[in-house]
Amino acid sequence: MTLKALRALCAAMSVVPLALMAQTPQPPQPSGASTPITLQQAVDRARAGNPSLIAARQHVSATQxxxxxxxxRQNPTLTLLGQGVTLPEVNNNGGNPYYYSANVSRLFERGQKRRWRLDSASATADETESQYHDQERQLVLAVRQAFTNMLLAKASLVVAEENLTDYRKTVDLSQARLDAGDITRTDFERxxxxxxQFESDDDNARLNLQQAxxxxxxLFGADHPVPTLDIxxxxxxxxxxxxxxxxxxxxLAGRPDYTAAKQALLAAEANEKFAIASGTTDPTLATEYERSGADNxxxxxxxIPLRIFDRNQGEKERTRYEVESSRSSVTAARNQVVSDVDQAWFxxxxxxxxxxxxxxxxxxxAARVRDNLQFSYRNGNSTLLDYLSALRDYRAITLSSLNANAQVWLAIHQLSFATATDIIP
Structure with missing residues (x-):
């Protein structure tokens, strides 16, 4: 290698900055790009615009x-009756007198049916609202995961672009050395x-960012993604x-699915009591006024219905089993909560x-190996391919480090999901 070519090579060779170890790389902002949004802003946009969550919110209102x-309460019933019959006079007898009547009746529920019916509806409405909050919790997890994956894709794109730019300089300098006769064509083609590989890595990194x-x-509810979104x-x-x-x-204190299971038990207990109350007799009281001619x-x-055969036995039995089933569901939900937290923590x-x-x-x-081989190569003690191998190893370790950091955030999001809280606000 000539002295002039060696100086040009040393000046042009560049590596991934060591600052990449300390912070997440940020790619340059394209012209016309939107203002980058934070994780909390992304969550707020999803809560406001996700159509599935909006539909669930409307369902909660309907259940309420x-x-x-x-x-x-039972409505009273008003019955009015009137008739008038006029017959021809026979033997000097007049026609039938006019007749009309008014009847008001009302069924009176016994056994506190209204109370248990209202308790059941209230518990069901509360359960539906808790299920809505659980769906919201799942949406927030999906947004946080997608946000972290997009951050990782951005950081990986920075590394891929630096890799490609740096290696193109190496190829250009190798072309110059080939033209000067310092290396053979076989060495250049190697x-x-x-x-x-570097071009493929860059294309894949861009694709991953677009998909993320x-x-x-x-999750925001966008019908068509825009390319200018930045985070x-x-x-x-x-x-x-x-x-x-x-x-x-x-x-255990805040998981909405566990709360929903307990509210389902309350609804089942209210339904059982309503089934028992429905076996009681509901009397109907009526009062009537009649006027026939001049008589009032x-x-x-x-x-009073006679509950001789049907005393609502079937519903009483069914609701009793539903209560036992709901109790077991509460236990299962509690166990699931503890298991989710433990697995997320591990x-x-x-x-x-x-x-x-x-x-x-x-x-x-990896940085020390790269720097040592770079020094050795520039002093003629190692080959260019050895140096490039060290450079690729360093970049691979850098990407692995980014992935490891992303996995920590994904695990934090999973733990936040398992506890129904924001572990890291």
Missing amino acids: ANKITASL IDLQLA SAQLQL TGTLNPPPVPLTMADAETTA TVGFSLS ALDTAQRQAHRYNTRYLDE
Whole structure:
């Protein structure tokens, strides 16, 4: 290699900045790009615009209206009757006198049917609202995961672009050395063949970012994703400010699916009591006024069904089993809550240990190997392919570190989902 070519090569070779280890890379903003949104802004947009969540919200309102129906009392019944018959005079007898009557009747419920009916409707409405909050919780998890995946895709694109730009410089300098006769065509083509992998990595990184953006916008309720959506955030792993026991306690106190299971039990108990009450007799009291010619009559009646055969036995038996089933469902829901928290905690612990190893050990080691081989190559003690191999190893470790940091955030989001809280606001 000539001295002039060596100087040009040393000046042009560039590597991924070491600052990549300390912070998430941010790609340059394209002209006309929208203002980057934060994670909380993304969650707020999804809550406001997701059509599935809007539909669930309307369903909650519809279920609340059932309480109005359940609280209504029986309406009275008004019956009016009138008739007049006029016959021809026979033997000097006049026609029949005019007749009319008014009857008002009302069924009176016994056994506190209205109370249990209202309790059942209220518990069902509360259960539906808790199910809505659980659906909202699932949407928030999906948004947080999609947001983190898009952050990872942005960071990976930065690395891929730097890799491609840096290696193209190496190919250009190798072309210059080939033209100057410092290397053979075979050596140049061995170097040039590596460019295909860097170009493929860059294309795949761009595709991943586009797909991550489309997935996030789908959760916003967008009918067609826009290419200008941008986000801002960090992949640096944060500390988690709670213990596993605290997480379990928080989850049992706030998980909407567990709350819904308990409310379903209340509804089942109210239905059982309503079934028992429906086996009682409901009397119907009526009063009537009649006028026939010049005569007036006032009376009343009491109608009492005789529950000899049908005493609502089937519903009583069915609702009793429904109560037992709901009790078991509450136990199962509680066990599921504890299991979800424990699994999310174990996943977070594993992700934190992996990220810690990359950030405190492997990144530094890969950087030292790269720097040593770079120095050795520039001083003629190693081949260019050895140096490029070290450079690719460093970049691979950098991407692995980014993935490890992203896994910590995904585990935090899963723990937030399991506890129904914001672990990291």
